[in-house]
Amino acid sequence: MKDPFDRSTEESGEKCGKVIDKPLVLIGLMGVGKTTVGRRLAKKLNLPFVDADEEIEKAADLKIAEIFERFGEDYFRDGERRVIARLMEEDRQVIATGGGAFMNDETRELILSKATAIWLDADIDILVNRVSRRDTRPLLKNGDPETILRDLAAKRNPVYAMAHHHVTGNDAPHDLTVNNIIKALRK
Template structure:
């Protein structure tokens, strides 16, 4: 766990907590458990995007391309940044978009969930429906994405390393980090 030295103290009751990181790191699973532990609502941004569009993310990528999806993602995340305390899980690419990242950093507490590539490959292989992996070697794609994305994810004020352990261990680490800042 690391704290970005430029960040301000975190108060999860003052606004959203937003989980960012690579696909497969456990943002949705950890987010649900973190929200329950904090007594807050949980929102999965990808599910909200699918509801708003009336189609799956895979369908959006296939029909309209990644740019269309990212625009819808930005609009949905902007709507979720309403100042209400909640835990939000974002898609892996959301924090990479300048406008979306600025919204999150300005209006929420961003937490980067990080994991080694081996853990990510294992987790993404359990589930289909990840457009960026379709027809590709997950290890190669995830390694390339991590090289590009990790320096941007590092802008989040809280960094939590997810390990090959039950997700409750990650939730415990987040809780410790939040408490330590108060």
Template sequence: MPHTLHSRHAILSRPIVLIGLMGSGKSTVGRRLAARLHLPFIDADHEIEVAAGLSIPEIFARFGEAHFRDGERRVISRLIDGNPKIVATGGGAFMQDDTRQLILDKATAIWLDADIDVLADRVGRRDGRPLLKDREPREVLAELAAIRNPVYALAPIHVRSQPLPHEATVDSIMKALNL
């Protein structure tokens, strides 16, 4: 179906927020999607680190997850300001009631979903994930998926993140957005 300038404008008139488990490609795909759409890209985790002056593992270690989630909510609230952009959130952001409602009300939420094996392979390439500290990634990801996937499913757009080049996921997002 051909899309009109109006529909493209409606989609691109508010932030697009990528949600999903760690390793689903939110940051990497988000950067590429932003470039394709000529929009700014913002990684919420990076913004949290800048605001706190600490890394996410340091925030978790010093203050705990509840403190981190409060800061995350404040940062995401600041980022979802009505201006078009691509925002990659941390995996737990959408699990917080206030943050989830803000995203659903003021942005276009896209759930990047991937198989546990794909996620485990991807997260194994990077250290510094507090929820994986001293644990088996595949086991943690399966536990998180069981809890989080039903909540992520509240996002109006669901895109599979396959073990393919990230451009394939960007293409799937563009198709889902009718762009």
């Protein structure tokens, strides 16, 4: 099996020098770029990529907003936990999770024990700008996005801090964020 870190990176020309033998799971607030960065990270490491939200929608045959609307957040989080548990059965892949996935005790324990958790972070102002481009985020439907994101960050960031690695992206190019993740994984 090919070692995805045993090759030169385009930007640095250095060997990464580490074997990935379990999933890399991206966590963080909505709008931080888990899916976009995750796709690029997977491509750079020659690993499969999977978006947990897309897998949840496939499993439920409903959009996430519809699941929230019809059944509520608790129902969604239970389904999310089960889908992530299934995804964790694969050893080597990059998984982007929804912003609240890591808040579930069982999901968090599973990720921390069977994967490498990477907290992608960005300033709230940047996140507000990004999430205001689309109206598909159920947690933002009933209020001011900035206020909601600040409240979520206050609650979630201490839990996200339990991740194995913390990488701040802000408005950096996605490839720079990918390279910063790879640097963090080398340590």
